Structure formats: structure tokens, C-alpha cells
Amino acid sequence: DVQMAQSPSSLSASVGERVTITCRASQGISDYLAWYQQKPGKVPRLLIYRISTLHSGVPSRFSGSGSGTDFTLTISSLQPEDVATYYCQKYDRVPLTFGGGTKVEIK
Amino acid sequence: QVHLVQSGAEVKKPGASVKVSCKALANTGWFFHWVRQAPGQGLEWMGWIDPNTGASGYAQKFQGRVTMTRDPSISTAYMEVNRLTSDDTAVYYCARDPGLGDYWGQGTLVTVSS
Numbered sequence: 690d691v692q693m694a695q696s697p698s699s700l701s702a703s704v705g706e707r708v709t710i711t712c713r714a715s716q717g718i719s720d721y722l723a724w725y726q727q728k729p730g731k732v733p734r735l736l737i738y739r740i741s742t743l744h745s746g747v748p749s750r751f752s753g754s755g756s757g758t759d760f761t762l763t764i765s766s767l768q769p770e771d772v773a774t775y776y777c778q779k780y781d782r783v784p785l786t787f788g789g790g791t792k793v794e795i796k
Numbered sequence: 797q798v799h800l801v802q803s804g805a806e807v808k809k810p811g812a813s814v815k816v817s818c819k820a821l822a823n824t825g826w827f828f829h830w831v832r833q834a835p836g837q838g839l840e841w842m843g844w845i846d847p848n849t850g851a852s853g854y855a856q857k858f859q860g861r862v863t864m865t866r867d868p869s870i871s872t873a874y875m876e877v878n879r880l881t882s883d884d885t886a887v888y889y890c891a892r893d894p895g896l897g898d899y900w901g902q903g904t905l906v907t908v909s910s
Contacts, residue, residue, distance in 0.1 A: 690856070723894035725839075732889065733839065735898035744898055776839050780894055783844060784855045785829060790838040 691716045695788030701796045708764040710791045712777035717757045721781035724762045728773045800901035807907045815876040816904045818890030828873040832886040880908045
């Protein structure tokens with residue numbers, strides 16, 4: 690099975706700072722990579738699918754990039770409401786594995 | 797808009813079984829996926845079921861202990877976990893393929909405690 694390694698596991702950044710989260714697949718997964726945001730006690734929220742397509746209603750400060758095995762979620766200007774845990778997920782074929790998550794906090 | 801509505805919280809004793817339901821408010825025929833999240837932990841994909849054929853597949857970790865079924869007449873999928881242990885205490889979600897959109901059930905808390 691393809692494993693998804695997400696890094697860092699946590700980060701602290703200032704409001705307005707650029708934040709980058711990385712997800713690495715153990716094998717190529719084409720372009721079937723999604724990113725989710727989850728706030729405590731809430732259902733995960735889809736941010737991005739197909740590596741870089743922003744889901745409806747997601748602020749444009751979020752962006753995704755990458756190809757093959759290496760993918761990135763970028764928050765161009767961190768806002769207080771972005772405090773959450775972020776997960777990548779492959780969905781090219783089963784199992785639809787998630788990365789381990791990245792907890793983002795405000796410094 | 798398609799919504800997924802799950803059954804309510806459950807408290808079970810170790811060794812028991814639990815069955816969680818997920819009703820789709822629109823019959824799209826899309827696969828159901830099940831995901832769980834233990835307290836303070838990440839998201840864990842458990843398996844899938846095709847509501848049209850009943851075909852299913854499971855993450856290796858859950859094979860033999862988890863069964864996914866469906867009742868197409870009421871657009872509902874079920875996920876049953878047998879031989880529960882405290883490690884199965886988690887919120888269980890049903891969800892759709894992310895390529896179809898942002899479709900998640902509200903989550904069902906299953907607590908395993910003696």
C-alpha cells in the first residue's frame with residue numbers, strides 16, 4: 690500500500706506569514722491528492738482536490754501544488770481562523786490513505 | 797446538495813459489536829467510504845462500499861473485523877465493527893470520494909468502555 694508522509698507534524702507561524710505543508714507519497718499517485726482542514730470537534734473540510742483545484746468557497750490564500758509523489762499545501766497569508774489540523778489524502782485507488790496531519794498554530 | 801446523516805452515539809462494552817448507519821439524502825449511487833478518528837489522533841480510512849452492487853473493500857488493519865453493508869432501498873450504508881476494544885473508541889465518519897465534493901456525515905462517537 691502507498692504510504693503518505695506529511696510534514697511537519699506541527700508548526701507555529703505569525704499572522705500574515707506564508708505557511709507550507711508537505712505530503713510525500715511512497716509511490717506515484719497521479720493527480721488524485723486532496724487536502725482537508727479540520728478544526729477541533731468539527732468534521733474535516735475539503736480545501737483542495739486534484740492537487741491544486743480549490744473547492745468551492747475556500748479562500749484563495751490556500752493553494753496546492755506538486756506532482757507524482759511530492760505535494761504541497763500553501764497558505765499565502767496565515768489568518769487566525771486557519772488554526773486547525775491539515776491532512777492530505779490520496780484517492781487514486783484504495784486504500785485512500787491520509788497523511789498523519791499537520792497542526793497549525795499562531796505564534 | 798447531497799448530505800450524509802449518521803446514526804447516534806454508542807457506548808459498548810469490550811468484546812461487543814457496533815453498527816453505524818449512514819443515510820444519503822440523495823440517491824446518487826456514489827461509493828461510501830468510512831473513516832475513523834480516535835481521540836487526539838489523525839484520520840484513518842477504513843474501507844468502502846458500492847451501494848449499487850454491495851461490493852466492498854477494507855483497509856488491511858480492519859479485514860475480518862469490520863463489515864460494510866448497504867440497503868439501496870433507503871440509500872443507507874452500514875459499518876459494523878466486531879470484537880470491540882478500547883482502541884476502537886473513536887468518531888466514525890462516512891464520506892464520499894473527495895473528487896466528488898465535500899461530503900461527510902456528521903460523525904458517530906463510539907465509546908468502548910467496561
